[in-house]
Amino acid sequence: MSLTSAIVALAVGVILPVLLSTSLGIVRLASGGKSEDIVFGVLVLSFAAAAFGSAIVVTVLLGKRARVARLQADFTANISHELRTPLASIRMYAQTLQMGRLDGDQKRTKESLEIILRETEWLEAMIDRVLAWRAAAGDREQPEMKIGSMRVAVESAVARFERMVAPGEVDLGVSIECETPVLHDVDGMGSLLLNLLINAYKYSGSDKRISITVEDLDDNVEISVKDNGIGIRKDRVGRIFDPFYQVDSSNAGGSSGVGLGLAIVRHQARSHSGEVYVESEEGVGSKFSVHLPRAIDTKKDE
Numbered sequence: 001m002s003l004t005s006a007i008v009a010l011a012v013g014v015i016l017p018v019l020l021s022t023s024l025g026i027v028r029l030a031s032g033g034k035s036e037d038i039v040f041g042v043l044v045l046s047f048a049a050a051a052f053g054s055a056i057v058v059t060v061l062l063g064k065r066a067r068v069a070r071l072q073a074d075f076t077a078n079i080s081h082e083l084r085t086p087l088a089s090i091r092m093y094a095q096t097l098q099m100g101r102l103d104g105d106q107k108r109t110k111e112s113l114e115i116i117l118r119e120t121e122w123l124e125a126m127i128d129r130v131l132a133w134r135a136a137a138g139d140r141e142q143p144e145m146k147i148g149s150m151r152v153a154v155e156s157a158v159a160r161f162e163r164m165v166a167p168g169e170v171d172l173g174v175s176i177e178c179e180t181p182v183l184h185d186v187d188g189m190g191s192l193l194l195n196l197l198i199n200a201y202k203y204s205g206s207d208k209r210i211s212i213t214v215e216d217l218d219d220n221v222e223i224s225v226k227d228n229g230i231g232i233r234k235d236r237v238g239r240i241f242d243p244f245y246q247v248d249s250s251n252a253g254g255s256s257g258v259g260l261g262l263a264i265v266r267h268q269a270r271s272h273s274g275e276v277y278v279e280s281e282e283g284v285g286s287k288f289s290v291h292l293p294r295a296i297d298t299k300k301d302e
């Protein structure tokens with residue numbers, strides 16, 4: 001029996017007896033001048049109320065379990081799809097090379113090896129996402145906080161992203177307009193920015209223009225990633241940072257995702273006492289901005 005049918009059976013199995021005993025209790029109370037009628041009526045009504053309350057609690061708990069089970073099933077299906085796509089491509093190019101079909105064609109051999117390496121980078125990024133979420137959800141992170149400019153984190157995310165995309169596939173602009181010190185974990189910030197770059201890539205059409213900018217903003221440093229992609233419907237924007245939430249992006253180039261990227265981004269931003277904001281317009285593009293407080297510059301990054 002599925003959890004949903006168990007919930008329905010429980011609701012039906014309890015509602016009828018509760019209704020009957022409630023009516024019985026009311027009748028005894030209404031008809032009773034005698035004290036035993038009143039006591040009996042009150043007892044029956046209390047029993048009905050307790051049964052009804054317990055049924056509600058059990059239904060809510062079962063409903064929660066059903067939702068978690070559904071999320072787990074969706075997650076397993078989505079992550080398998082995410083991992084299979086680059087794997088299939090790696091296998092195909094490796095087999096082509098193994099069969100010697102490209103022997104003597106240096107240009108295509110080099111292109112095939114580059115594709116294999118790019119797909120490997122995607123696989124690694126997907127696995128990192130899942131591990132980052134596991135660490136965040138289990139509070140198992142051990143960030144190495146240091147004071148320094150955002151340059152190293154931005155440059156490492158950009159370098160990793162560039163290894164994931166074909167040369168010339170993305171028009172990527174990087175503008176580091178300030179070196180203001182921020183207390184941050186370079187790896188954590190690097191993975192936050194890589195997640196935003198990956199999304200900017202996934203949710204854009206074939207003419208991909210992405211920019212990443214670091215600038216001063218009052219007491220904060222703002223790091224933003226802007227794209228000219230499909231944008232996000234206004235009524236969905238409020239939920240995109242929820243774990244496992246995915247907008248139905250049928251025009252997202254076949255990418256299904258697992259709904260963890262932005263949950264990790266928000267978690268990372270908050271664990272740096274910062275916040276993440278989004279501005280988006282459907283069909284025009286999106287801008288995700290992370291605001292981090294400037295560090296009180298007492299200790300310098302070596």
Ligand code: ADP
Pocket residue numbers: 199200203227229230231232240241245246247248249256257258259260261262263286
């Ligand atoms: P995933 O990309 O794995 O689905 P995320 O948590 O990274 O999960 O994103 C949640 C949802 O937000 C995505 O399903 C997508 O619809 C939307 N989204 C995220 N980034 C962008 C973007 N740059 N442009 C348009 N939509 C986006």
